[in-house]
Amino acid sequence: MNIILIMIPLSLLILIGAVTAFFWAVNHDQFEDLNSPGLLPIADATDEEKRREGETHPPVR
Template structure:
């Protein structure tokens, strides 16, 4: 059962990492707009369209 002494702190570290990552994502506007970016991959990327 000694393995839990390693695994449980590990789970806590992962938990903290997960919370930190999600907080970072929220603060960097990843959840502010959920509709527009969904279309981005569907469009052809043309940097300089003809005038």
């Protein structure tokens, strides 16, 4: 029963920290562009493929 006296304030502190972190992220434009980060792995993969093609196929003279 005494653990409740520790767990309730601790959970409230964690909740306040999470809410503070969320509002900090919103105020610092962390959620401004949600589409580009999802496309970055695709762009990196195509760049990697292009580089590999250049390495495996020497230029024709």
